[in-house]
Amino acid sequence: MIPTVKKVKPIDNFMLHIWFNNGEERLFDVKPYLDRGIFSELKDLVMFHTVRPDGLSLEWANEASLSPDTVYLSSVKA
Numbered sequence: 001m002i003p004t005v006k007k008v009k010p011i012d013n014f015m016l017h018i019w020f021n022n023g024e025e026r027l028f029d030v031k032p033y034l035d036r037g038i039f040s041e042l043k044d045l046v047m048f049h050t051v052r053p054d055g056l057s058l059e060w061a062n063e064a065s066l067s068p069d070t071v072y073l074s075s076v077k078a
Contacts, residue, residue, distance in 0.1 A: 002068045002069050002072050002073075003020035003021050003022040003024065003068075003072055004020065004021045004053075004055070004056045004057065004068055005018055005019070005020060005021075005053040005054075005056065005057050005058055005068070005071060006019045006020060006021045006053060007019040007053065008051055008052065008053055008058055010048055010049045010051055011027075013031070014029065014030045014031045014034065014042070014048065015027055015028065015029055015030070016028045016030060016051060016058070017078060018058075018071065018075060020072065024077070025077070025078040026072070026075035026076060026077055026078055027075055027076050027077075027078050028071055028074060028075040029074075030042060030048070033066075038062060038063070038064045039064050041060075041062045041064065042060060042062075042064060047060060047061060047062055048060070050062075056068045057070075057071050058071055
């Protein structure tokens with residue numbers, strides 16, 4: 001089963017530091033998504049910093065979200 005996001009902190013260069021419910025800390029690079037649909041709004045740093053856990057994964061104030069699989073499998077250990 002894919003772990004769920006417990007806590008997230010935006011960091012420099014459109015990266016996220018993510019804490020998962022299994023105790024892992026990982027880094028996720030949002031840059032590859034910034035030219036795709038609603039994710040382009042995240043180029044605005046104010047919007048990028050609205051990221052929060054949504055119970056399973058991540059969500060932003062503009063309703064952009066990523067699946068738990070994407071967030072976990074595309075992240076690297078911190």
